[in-house]
Amino acid sequence: MSGNSFGQTFKITTCGESHGGAVGVIIDGCPSGISITETEIQYELDRRKPGQSKITTPRAESDIIHILSGVFDGVTTGTPILLLAYNKDARSEDYDELKKVFRPSHADYTYLKKYGLRDYRGSGRASARETLARVASGAIAKKYLKKKLGIEIISYVEQVGKIKTDIDYKNVTINDVEANIIRCPDSSIANKMIDFIDEVKQSGDSIGGVIKCIIKNVPSGLGEPVFDKLHADLGKAMLSINAVKGFEIGSGFAGVELLGSVHNDPFMLVDNKVRTKTNHAGGILGGISNGEDIYFRVAFKSVSTINKLQSTLNLNNEEVELRAEGRHDPCVLPRAVPIVDAMAALVVIDHYLRQNSYA
Amino acid sequence: MSGNSFGQTFKITTCGESHGGAVGVIIDGCPSGISITETEIQYELDRRKPGQSKITTPRAESDIIHILSGVFDGVTTGTPILLLAYNKDARSEDYDELKKVFRPSHADYTYLKKYGLRDYRGSGRASARETLARVASGAIAKKYLKKKLGIEIISYVEQVGKIKTDIDYKNVTINDVEANIIRCPDSSIANKMIDFIDEVKQSGDSIGGVIKCIIKNVPSGLGEPVFDKLHADLGKAMLSINAVKGFEIGSGFAGVELLGSVHNDPFMLVDNKVRTKTNHAGGILGGISNGEDIYFRVAFKSVSTINKLQSTLNLNNEEVELRAEGRHDPCVLPRAVPIVDAMAALVVIDHYLRQNSYA
Amino acid sequence: MSGNSFGQTFKITTCGESHGGAVGVIIDGCPSGISITETEIQYELDRRKPGQSKITTPRAESDIIHILSGVFDGVTTGTPILLLAYNKDARSEDYDELKKVFRPSHADYTYLKKYGLRDYRGSGRASARETLARVASGAIAKKYLKKKLGIEIISYVEQVGKIKTDIDYKNVTINDVEANIIRCPDSSIANKMIDFIDEVKQSGDSIGGVIKCIIKNVPSGLGEPVFDKLHADLGKAMLSINAVKGFEIGSGFAGVELLGSVHNDPFMLVDNKVRTKTNHAGGILGGISNGEDIYFRVAFKSVSTINKLQSTLNLNNEEVELRAEGRHDPCVLPRAVPIVDAMAALVVIDHYLRQNSYA
């Protein structure tokens, strides 16, 4: 039983490896009547694409999205939507080196153990290129949520290495995020992050960081106890992204130190609406949205591919030395922002449609 | 589409609320031929039950487990297993107070918004009593994993409030964990935790903490990219437990500060086995187990029920003052240890059986 | 991956074997706010129960239904509903004979091959006693459909052996069906059926037949192409019932002989509603309900348990002679009517809630 589908109502099934014919996704369960164009999807893909700035990998991948089914006259028909981006031709010979070696902290070894063989070209299915399909399908989800429910999803880079902004998420706009190449809405911190990444890149190394995501205007009532709690599905969605090592919602790990009397969010009436005075919960109570802002943090480790000499094993279990020659991202964070956006959108639309099913 | 099932091969579906007739679970997909007794399941339930020590709620709940199907002559038959614990009779009148008010940080408000009505007796389905079904089914999973694959799952309390042990998880045994009532294997820290919880309890307050879980001897190859990665499913499992606000695997949030050259875990040969020198990954690469110890941390917030006066709203949106009269846990951590164990077991057995399906 | 769940939104998971502790079902996804009592469920169970007439098995099984969760103050809460009927104590020794032999056309042999062991008491999980859980959960579905949408489900016995009624289904009422013990609304044919079954019973044999089911007032739009077509799910539901060997919708097998110009159902306007002149389709076009009556036929083979001497093999592959001693149904048809009703209700409510999920 493989695991390439996500969602139950707005269900995506993705396919494609780094160097096959294409990366794609079928969306099954997208409501009919949503107007969507390739251009709108392309906008999100361009936020994710390689080569967009000096701090991302210089690889030039086109990533042109094609809608091949499920949309008629610019509108979704309710039937499955196939989105596809063809891969550039690549010579398999370029990967002869990787064929025989287990790169440290890559999935080479585990894919071989799991499947008995592996597509060694550019990490195969374990390549982050796979996230393209998430962003493409997430773009449709995002549009639907925005248009139908006014839901806004804003992710940004909060931390790179030890450099961290303490900006209040409530004031961050999507324009602030897109104002710089690191996608940190705090411009002075952003510059420090960029400089640091540049430095890390020069040394052939890589670095991790944290992305914060805010989802505004989610109606109360979304989330399915006791297992498919809204934050549990958000957590799974985020942890399924390459390089993610942690997820926390609301007060998160720091919140464990707070006494109940401090952590509890008292209800109150604001403009005749039930609200909470504080929001340590992060917008979710008992696994169900309460109408407050949903916010969470996602930890990304440093990229495994580095331009430094590393020792490892080859297929014959011999110790070898390895230096990656390929161009890589010194820090995935700026390109990961639209991926976090997309996965958040996919979880929220799925739970919105699930909630709908109750008569 | 409700969300009361977990797992795809070893699939559990739970039912029961705080004050209905029973809390139960059907396990569908348990392999045949496993010997299991009510006593073995009861052992795990007793680790979770209320009233087991001075730092847990003094409520006396019996939680006697019954096997009602799927087991014949002491052995599983491959057909669905029904496990049930009957609830004690409770007078609904005892809950008249809670009927009209939204307790802060409880799920009263969101359940009402989601379902249009709610069972207000003892939190209804949102009660932590629901986790009883998880522990009962997890007990069977744990036994299977231990007997068939030698897999060991050890969870313990690492942190309560700001009190934290830095004990090396590699040396912790299940006996160390069970040596004290807080289930922290570091005895001096354990005493500090207990004293602190006692103090919190006296003041009518509550406190959170962190549980660490280690899973040893997991064979390499478990986990289903790209969405059902092993740690993504572990994360979802943990985040679905009441009061959990965060999950991190391996290096987690702290790891984002490490350079790739430091974070990468080089492969090496030990006793003719492929191992990694370090284990920042936490035993999982590309979503698939690599044979190293899997370890992760789970953040629990303080319990919402406190014996302090709180302001909130009632059903008429009027501001009211509330003081919980019921007996509650000042800190859920010690009772949450077997729940974390159980959910970890449920994830691992599910992925083991999923991996099996490949011919 | 076991198969004891049915439905995706109104999802039932059943458990229990002939001689375990209980037969039960968890319904996950039942909408909140439906009033339901044990009495209402019991009514349907009583239509299915053994010993209800001279042409059913004289075994006296109580089959008292208990609601153990998910209902509060007589109303569903949206949380999982556990329905349970406890089994009567049975001495395992009574089944020593069956322990060592494969009864012809029973599932003894295949269960052993599949699971490596088997619960030989009264057919274990393969017992038709399992259908009790279907009828119990179907009773809630039926009530919902009737109350919310005015949907009526009427099944009746159309054929026993070669005795067949050609009554027009449009005129059949539930009272006609319940007017006699064979549940055939054509009273003169009913008497012939009863006499024939009586005769078959005297000879220690068994006989099959056909049940016709009509579902009225289904709104147009239900059914999920291309695999979960409404009639495909109805077909699966029926074929999953013990002893069922065939399913046909609308014109069915006889319809293959009709030319397209005859088989096509022209649209026309009746009382300002879009209707079809004929209904060879059986109320479903392209897998989606069109608002006409849905009708289908279900073929039940004769019961495998007979009071005649049969040759077969035992566990040691030795040829042995076998004569069933237990009391059995000479014809399952009258007791299968409420099962067909229930499964039809479960399919329709599931598709209604699935259709709802589209925003």
Place this chain on the structure above:
Amino acid sequence: MSGNSFGQTFKITTCGESHGGAVGVIIDGCPSGISITETEIQYELDRRKPGQSKITTPRAESDIIHILSGVFDGVTTGTPILLLAYNKDARSEDYDELKKVFRPSHADYTYLKKYGLRDYRGSGRASARETLARVASGAIAKKYLKKKLGIEIISYVEQVGKIKTDIDYKNVTINDVEANIIRCPDSSIANKMIDFIDEVKQSGDSIGGVIKCIIKNVPSGLGEPVFDKLHADLGKAMLSINAVKGFEIGSGFAGVELLGSVHNDPFMLVDNKVRTKTNHAGGILGGISNGEDIYFRVAFKSVSTINKLQSTLNLNNEEVELRAEGRHDPCVLPRAVPIVDAMAALVVIDHYLRQNSYA
């Protein structure tokens, strides 16, 4: 919740409508290590393609299959396989006529009711062109079953209109089936069928028929009680094919007339193997394969598109006259044979891998 996926372990998700960009399928869960080429898949597609003989539609559709992911060096990698056939360009204007009218017995009306809008070009998603994706994915399943388990699947046309062969299925080979354009292994009956279809075609009409399918060498133990019984899933698979109105396994509808003492299949020992003397069961007992031949019959109604004048309604509910101008199949049976093959293969591989999951 849409329904474009089939299978749980070998799970296919299909997409594409008659006149979109492409028809495709993602297979998730295909075991790794299976050698497969586009040529092998194309062979099955060519059996299904239009224009292959004088009794199929003269439409020339290319249906060239492309493998776009999941296969590396000619071998499956265990990752999702994307198969795609691009559609020929078609001018939407050609369908202006169909835009405004509900064709009798087509899905025009129900799609509009379900989705609120519809892709009216060539039946959109309801087009039988969708089955291309089934045949393509089924080709991989068929190869796997044949190579790994020696399973053979042979479908053939048993009946067209009232013309029927009573050939014994046991003697039919795939060569016999492919020996003529109607795919009936009884050559004299085949000729009668062909002549009759020719006649029907000349009159602008259409006709239905029955396909019989045999699955040989299925190991005992496949099938998942109590809902996912092997024949229940076969039934659903067949009923999900366009134009199918009935399914019967083993003795089927005719079998209901047999007494239990006749219908029961006694076990006996043949060549030291447990076999049954007769096979009224059709190779499945209690929903689980018993090692005997599985055989079933599938009823296809006549094609809805005919070249005769029909009365129907348009979008404004006005009565109109309609004569289909497009080229159509006078009888789908010969082209449906590979579709039945494919769906049978998909069910069997799915259940084989499900059974595998039990440790």
